[in-house]
Amino acid sequence: xxxxxxxxxxxxxxxxxxxxxxxxxxxxxxxxxxxxxxxxxxxxxxxxxxxxxxxxxxxxxxxxxxxxxxxxxxxxxxxxxxxxxxxxxxxxxxxxxxxxxxxxxxxxxxxxxxxxxxxxxxxxxxxxxxxxxxxxxxxxxxxxxxxxxxxxxxxxxxxxxxxxxxxxxxxxxxxxxxxxxxxxxxxxxxxxxxxxxxxxxxxxxxxxxxxxxxxxxxxxxxxxxxxxxxxxxxxxxxxxxxxxxxxxxxxxxxxxxxxxxxxxxxxxxxxxxxxxxxxxxxxxxxxxxxxxxxxxxxxxxxxxxxxxxxxxxxxxx
Amino acid sequence: xxxxxxxxxxxxxxxxxxxxxxxxxxxxxxxxxxxxxxxxxxxxxxxxxxxxxxxxxxxxxxxxxxxxxxxxxxxxxxxxxxxxxxxxxxxxxxxxxxxxxxxxxxxxxxxxxxxxxxxxxxxxxxxxxxxxxxxxxxxxxxxxxxxxxxxxxxxxxxxxxxxxxxxxxxxxxxxxxxxxxxxxxxxxxxxxxxxxxxxxxxxxxxxxxxxxxxxxxxxxxxxxxxxxxxxxxxxxxxxxxxxxxxxxxxxxxxxxxxxxxxxxxxxxxxxxxxxxxxxxxxxxxxxxxxxxxxxxxxxxxxxxxxxxxxxxxxxxx
Numbered sequence: 187x188x189x190x191x192x193x194x195x196x197x198x199x200x201x202x203x204x205x206x207x208x209x210x211x212x213x214x215x216x217x218x219x220x221x222x223x224x225x226x227x228x229x230x231x232x233x234x235x236x237x238x239x240x241x242x243x244x245x246x247x248x249x250x251x252x253x254x255x256x257x258x259x260x261x262x263x264x265x266x267x268x269x270x271x272x273x274x275x276x277x278x279x280x281x282x283x284x285x286x287x288x289x290x291x292x293x294x295x296x297x298x299x300x301x302x303x304x305x306x307x308x309x310x311x312x313x314x315x316x317x318x319x320x321x322x323x324x325x326x327x328x329x330x331x332x333x334x335x336x337x338x339x340x341x342x343x344x345x346x347x348x349x350x351x352x353x354x355x356x357x358x359x360x361x362x363x364x365x366x367x368x369x370x371x372x373x374x375x376x377x378x379x380x381x382x383x384x385x386x387x388x389x390x391x392x393x394x395x396x397x398x399x400x401x402x403x404x405x406x407x408x409x410x411x412x413x414x415x416x417x418x419x420x421x422x423x424x425x426x427x428x429x430x431x432x433x434x435x436x437x438x439x440x441x442x443x444x445x446x447x448x449x450x451x452x453x454x455x456x457x458x459x460x461x462x463x464x465x466x467x468x469x470x471x472x473x474x475x476x477x478x479x480x481x482x483x484x485x486x487x488x489x490x491x492x493x494x495x496x497x498x499x500x501x502x503x
Numbered sequence: 504x505x506x507x508x509x510x511x512x513x514x515x516x517x518x519x520x521x522x523x524x525x526x527x528x529x530x531x532x533x534x535x536x537x538x539x540x541x542x543x544x545x546x547x548x549x550x551x552x553x554x555x556x557x558x559x560x561x562x563x564x565x566x567x568x569x570x571x572x573x574x575x576x577x578x579x580x581x582x583x584x585x586x587x588x589x590x591x592x593x594x595x596x597x598x599x600x601x602x603x604x605x606x607x608x609x610x611x612x613x614x615x616x617x618x619x620x621x622x623x624x625x626x627x628x629x630x631x632x633x634x635x636x637x638x639x640x641x642x643x644x645x646x647x648x649x650x651x652x653x654x655x656x657x658x659x660x661x662x663x664x665x666x667x668x669x670x671x672x673x674x675x676x677x678x679x680x681x682x683x684x685x686x687x688x689x690x691x692x693x694x695x696x697x698x699x700x701x702x703x704x705x706x707x708x709x710x711x712x713x714x715x716x717x718x719x720x721x722x723x724x725x726x727x728x729x730x731x732x733x734x735x736x737x738x739x740x741x742x743x744x745x746x747x748x749x750x751x752x753x754x755x756x757x758x759x760x761x762x763x764x765x766x767x768x769x770x771x772x773x774x775x776x777x778x779x780x781x782x783x784x785x786x787x788x789x790x791x792x793x794x795x796x797x798x799x800x801x802x803x804x805x806x807x808x809x810x811x812x813x814x815x816x817x818x819x820x
Contacts, residue, residue, distance in 0.1 A: 336763070429760065431760075435753070436752070443747045443768040446653070446769060451765070
């Protein structure tokens with residue numbers, strides 16, 4: 187089968203990769219669509235030291251499973267695989283299991299391939315009304331929803347998202363479902379057009395008023411975005427970090443202490459609510475698709491996704 | 504009068520400084536004791552760009568006040584002066600008022616002088632059972648107690664304080680009052696002796712186990728301390744920052760996102776509970792006094808306080 191593989195030699199499209207063997211309790215899944223995420227681009231740059239098949243945003247069709255009722259079903263899958271025995275797994279779930287692997291990110295081959303495997307426990311059926319392209323957004327939409335699990339957001343809160351990228355625009359939509367007013371801030375006016383078209387308040391980050399927002403979500407992953415986000419949050423307000431920072435950013439953290447800011451790191455979220463929001467059309471994702479490539483053109487797809495301002499690039503077999 | 508004054512020319516002991524005039528609603532206070540805090544040392548290095556009389560930890564005697572009943576009383580005073588009209592002041596208090604001044608830190612002369620002034624609204628009488636030297640610890644003890652206002656700390660939480668300095672040792676004691684097990688971590692074995700003598704678990708920060716603590720309090724104010732503290736906190740745990748960082752520390756913040764750490768900045772706290780804890784002897788402060796200097800020797804006192812491992816240095820008129 188074909189697979190987009192990261193190794194010490196770099197990124198390559200491998201044509202004769204062996205089809206993965208599902209382990210105990212796992213399904214063999216045929217890829218329908220996958221999505222390129224900023225984390226994939228960071229992995230290529232060396233983040234986590236990952237080697238293997240990339241890809242963690244996908245929708246596929248179950249080809250093999252011990253439980254026949256799964257075969258032929260269209261599924262998405264959560265990406266963390268824990269030991270299922272430790273206090274962390276039994277408590278909050280596999281996301282923070284010290285023994286975990288993560289699909290296409292850490293110690294587990296991912297979804298940029300004709301086939302992948304995942305435990306049945308990780309799979310969720312996709313409702314008929316949700317297209318393949320839409321279903322690919324389940325994972326990042328769940329990550330956006332994670333904020334709603336972590337934070338109490340009031341309908342009267344002043345909310346800002348810094349970074350109008352593929353994740354930032356999902357976060358803005360999820361925050362808006364609180365009834366709150368959401369401002370989307372970016373570095374370039376062009377990057378704000380989609381958000382403005384959806385009716386969000388938008389503005390250039392450099393011009394935004396300091397100490398104004400109850401909650402600021404950092405979705406750029408760069409030091410300048412972190413600095414801006416910290417500047418915008420009001421004293422006693424909350425700064426949520428949704429993007430990992432590839433380098434150690436030298437940022438003045440004085441305001442965190444002096445203004446008693448609450449900084450919340452936020453990663454993977456719940457899939458079932460994400461699928462419900464997609465099915466009920468509460469979140470717009472079609473407009474986020476920038477391009478679709480065949481798996482054969484996977485390297486071009488990733489290069490395209492790495493260009494500034496490009497939203498979601500999809501892969502299909 | 505004498506005053507330890509910071510100006511563009513540096514730090515000096517001024518002998519002919521004018522006695523301050525209390526404004527409307529303010530008291531004139533004669534100094535009994537003051538304490539040197541790490542913030543004072545940072546101010547000397549240029550933090551906040553402050554110019555004026557230093558000092559914000561003090562106990563004094565009221566010499567003049569519109570309300571006679573205050574005259575002659577021994578008092579401590581909260582250090583933030585807000586506008587008392589804005590939503591911040593009317594809501595959470597003056598600590599985050601955008602118009603605020605802060606005694607000896609920001610736009611307001613402080614307590615390292617024979618006399619100082621503060622609004623009566625900022626003053627609290629000191630109970631008879633609390634000595635002058637003990638009363639000086641009201642302000643930093645209140646800052647430690649701020650953590651108990653901000654965080655729900657369970658008696659079964661694993662708690663760590665990184666930095667066994669003058670503030671860290673107060674924080675450790677306040678955390679221990681939750682019934683929880685507190686580990687005090689430092690860079691040098693000698694710095695841990697006092698904490699160990701009080702029965703705390705102690706250890707070298709470099710040897711401490713990663714991902715172990717539910718709550719880690721950073722009380723060093725340097726980048727290495729921040730890095731250690733972040734390393735020690737468990738996934739989904741809390742990192743409290745109690746010290747400001749003079750420089751912008753280049754620290755890898757990836758763990759905040761990946762392990763979904765909650766980072767809480769923490770500054771000034773409530774005085775009345777601090778006085779109660781001092782009066783009831785729930786917190787030991789006498790052993791924290793490293794030296795006492797006369798105001799005349801104020802510059803020597805500050806140099807002494809700046810030496811590594813030195814705890815609280817007091818000033819008396």
